Amino acid sequence: MSHDSLPLYIQAKDLLLQKDSLISLAYASLTIALLVLIVDYARMLNLRRKMPPGPFPLPIVGNTFFLPDTKPWFYFEKLSRKYNAPMITFWIGRNPTVWLNDAWAASELLDKRAGIYSSRPRMVVFGELGSGDWNLVTMKYGERWYHLTKRQCTDDRRVHRKITHLGVGTQQVRSYRTIQNNESKLIALSLLDEPTRFEKHFERYAASVVSIIAYGRRIPSYLDPIITEVIAVMQFAAELNVPGKTFPMLMETFPILAKFPNWMAPWKRGLGGRRRGKDFFFSLAKEANDESPNDNFARQIFDLKEKYDLDDREISAISGNLFGAGSDTSSSTLVTMVLACVMFPDAVKRAQKEIDEVVGLDGSPDFDDLLNMPYVEAFVKEVFRWRSVAIIGGQPHAPIQDDHYNGWFIPKNTWVQGNLWYSLRQSQLTSGPYIVILAISLIQIDSTPIDISKKTSCRTQTKRDITPLVGDDEVPSFPLYAEL
Numbered sequence: 262m263s264h265d266s267l268p269l270y271i272q273a274k275d276l277l278l279q280k281d282s283l284i285s286l287a288y289a290s291l292t293i294a295l296l297v298l299i300v301d302y303a304r305m306l307n308l309r310r311k312m313p314p315g316p317f318p319l320p321i322v323g324n325t326f327f328l329p330d331t332k333p334w335f336y337f338e339k340l341s342r343k344y345n346a347p348m349i350t351f352w353i354g355r356n357p358t359v360w361l362n363d364a365w366a367a368s369e370l371l372d373k374r375a376g377i378y379s380s381r382p383r384m385v386v387f388g389e390l391g392s393g394d395w396n397l398v399t400m401k402y403g404e405r406w407y408h409l410t411k412r413q414c415t416d417d418r419r420v421h422r423k424i425t426h427l428g429v430g431t432q433q434v435r436s437y438r439t440i441q442n443n444e445s446k447l448i449a450l451s452l453l454d455e456p457t458r459f460e461k462h463f464e465r466y467a468a469s470v471v472s473i474i475a476y477g478r479r480i481p482s483y484l485d486p487i488i489t490e491v492i493a494v495m496q497f498a499a500e501l502n503v504p505g506k507t508f509p510m511l512m513e514t515f516p517i518l519a520k521f522p523n524w525m526a527p528w529k530r531g532l533g534g535r536r537r538g539k540d541f542f543f544s545l546a547k548e549a550n551d552e553s554p555n556d557n558f559a560r561q562i563f564d565l566k567e568k569y570d571l572d573d574r575e576i577s578a579i580s581g582n583l584f585g586a587g588s589d590t591s592s593s594t595l596v597t598m599v600l601a602c603v604m605f606p607d608a609v610k611r612a613q614k615e616i617d618e619v620v621g622l623d624g625s626p627d628f629d630d631l632l633n634m635p636y637v638e639a640f641v642k643e644v645f646r647w648r649s650v651a652i653i654g655g656q657p658h659a660p661i662q663d664d665h666y667n668g669w670f671i672p673k674n675t676w677v678q679g680n681l682w683y684s685l686r687q688s689q690l691t692s693g694p695y696i697v698i699l700a701i702s703l704i705q706i707d708s709t710p711i712d713i714s715k716k717t718s719c720r721t722q723t724k725r726d727i728t729p730l731v732g733d734d735e736v737p738s739f740p741l742y743a744e745l
């Protein structure tokens with residue numbers, strides 16, 4: 262008997278039953294969703310109790326929507342002052358991020374405990390949709406060998422870092438001073454010829470130094486397409502590194518949105534175009550290996566290809582990282598130097614006097630002169646501190662196991678970020694062996710003679726008062742200081 266031929270009351274009963282079961286299903290789903298939400302929120306609050314202090318997270322979205330529209334480092338400075346602690350916790354969605362507020366906490370975790378903190382957290386936007394798992398800047402411990410052999414191993418990131426340090430480790434970079442000295446003379450000439458394009462000259466200088474190191478290839482003109490390419494990639498990458506409450510950064514809060522196919526996900530627009538950068542840097546590396554008459558880092562990498570079983574993506578990433586890490590950072594810092602010169606003309610006069618005394622009127626200063634130019638050295642360090650380009654500490658780190666600091670719990674894989682903007686503006690750095698210099702003119706007001714043979718590091722400091730010296734505005738009405 263067909264359904265149509267059933268008496269009307271039976272059909273109606275069937276429909277009612279179907280409706281009832283749909284309603285029950287909806288109720289059951291809602292109850293399950295609510296239960297999951299409650300359990301997850303209980304997990305968040307339980308973690309919050311044990312972790313460093315920070316604003317109260319909401320379910321699912323955490324603190325994401327507390328972020329300002331732009332420049333979150335000012336907001337993090339306010340939070341850090343409010344909680345007055347060496348580190349704070351800020352929830353991006355359901356994930357806690359820990360912000361290191363001072364050099365001591367950063368040194369303890371990222372330096373002394375580097376064995377567990379050198380890994381990276383899950384980065385949805387910069388990593389999964391950006392540079393991929395094949396790059397030192399996003400790679401977790403264990404990831405590379407897992408991809409290669411499907412076995413977990415803890416050596417992979419170390420391999421990339423080991424190779425990177427062969428090219429730009431602290432000892433190795435000393436051998437590049439001649440390159441830097443030569444390029445700095447050329448930059449002085451360009452500035453005299455075309456002073457208004459100072460930004461372009463700095464970009465060329467920084468890209469050229471890095472390109473000689475990485476690929477044995479000078480960049481003679483700021484019109485070279487390699488510069489446009491690198492600057493575009495880097496500026497985009499820099500934007501993808503700052504936490505935000507709008508797309509694309511909102512995908513860190515809702516990682517599921519990254520899983521949608523590109524055609525139905527306008528919020529992913531512009532992401533996932535890794536191929537271009539990869540091919541570009543691999544071609545440069547191959548050309549440098551095959552044809553360059555000069556020693557270069559790319560050739561070193563090719564020499565290690567077999568030993569470490571490196572594939573093209575890795576060769577591209579390890580060599581291209583020098584561009585990524587070294588060009589925009591250096592040129593932006595030089596632009597900051599110009600800003601400092603404009604704001605503190607007295608300091609420029611004093612630095613110029615020192616250069617004239619040490620170098621004379623006919624030459625250009627180079628690295629060998631630096632030992633005799635403490636004021637210039639202080640000026641340079643002050644530029645790094647005053648407006649650090651790595652304003653939120655560069656790439657995040659993550660511990661590979663649960664950890665504790667100062668009685669606080671830091672769970673495995675937590676996103677750990679350096680709150681550099683705030684760390685570099687705290688008063689405890691101005692005491693002890695640090696030379697205090699007034700921002701208004703960068704004139705030394707401390708009577709301690711500058712003795713560069715007595716270099717100290719932040720780790721020798723013990724004083725821990727955290728008294729902010731600055732207001733909320735950006736005006737540097739605070740003392741500046743240089744570590745000598």
Ligand code: HEM
Pocket residue numbers: 371397398422425429471474582583586587588590591594650651654655656657
């Ligand atoms: C003003 C200039 C620069 C600043 C402020 C700067 C800052 C930083 C910071 C904050 C990090 C992150 C460190 C970490 O995650 O622990 C970093 C990493 C790195 N930098 Fe620089 N950097 C500068 C110039 C350069 C240059 C010129 C090069 C190369 C020629 C370079 C190569 C690298 C590399 C390869 C890494 C990754 C190291 C790793 O993860 O082991 N940087 N830099």
